[in-house]
């Protein structure tokens with residue numbers, strides 16, 4: 402690995418990528434050890450980190466999915482296809498709001 406390339410990688414240390422903060426580059430696995438805003442620690446493929454593919458440990462995706470389901474619940478489109486799992490989730494939200 403050239404010094405220039407190595408320096409470019411090292412320069413990401415401490416940078417934020419979405420919810421992730423690059424802490425340390427592992428040269429053996431070519432993965433960035435990152436900490437997520439939610440407190441999780443994950444290793445991310447260097448390429449996925451720099452091209453913005455990976456922006457969280459997965460929690461952002463989960464939140465996005467929940468928000469979308471909540472919206473569907475609010476506008477009534479969710480009721481028709483409510484599965485027991487979804488209904489239990491909705492019950493949780495409703496209880497939480499009370």
Ligand SMILES: [Zn+2]
Pocket residue numbers: 420437438439440441457458459460461
């Ligand atoms: Zn997270």
